[in-house]
Amino acid sequence: MNYWLFKTEPGEFSIDDLRDVTKPEPWDGIRNYQARNILRDQVKLDDQVLIYHSSCKNIGVAGTAKVVKEAYPDPAQFDPENHYFDPKSDPDNPRWVCVDVVFESKFGNIVPLKVIKDTPKLADMTLVKRGRLSVQPVTKSEFQLIKKMSKAV
C-alpha cells in the first residue's frame, strides 16, 4: 500500500466535487513528466491519496481518496476542445496518463499548509521541500499524522 498527495484547485475541482460524483473520477490533466512518471509507474490499485487544495483561500489537505484504476491514457490529451489537449501526443504512443480515484473522506478541518510547514514531523514532505509537483509521494506516517490532525469525519 502506497500513499500519495494529489493537488487540485478547488475552483476547478474540489473535495466536495469528488464526494458528489457517483462514478470513479479520472484524475486527468497531469502535464508534468515527473508527476506523469509517478502516476504511470508507481500509483497502484487501493493506494491512499491525500487531496490537497492549492491556489485558493483555504490552502491545505482537504480529504482523502482511494485509487480504483491504475494508469491509462488520459483522454483529455486527444480532445481538441479540452483545456488539456496536447497536439504533440501520438495516439499510438500516448504521452499522458491518468488514474481513477473515488472519494474516501472529507476532513472536518482542512490541514493548512502553514500548519504542515510548522510541524517538524512533516518537514520532509515534498510539499514543504519543493512546492511545485502535482502528484507526490507521502509516507505512511505522514499520511496518518495528517489524517489525525484533521479529525477526519
Place this chain on the structure above:
DNA sequence: GCCAACGTTGGC
C-alpha cells in the same frame, strides 16, 4: 548539448 528566453505553478 548548452543556455537564454519564456512559460507555469503556487504561495503570499
Place this chain on the structure above:
DNA sequence: GCCAACGTTGGC
C-alpha cells in the same frame, strides 16, 4: 499582482 522556483523550448 508579485515573484521564486522550477520546467520547457528552440537557436546555435
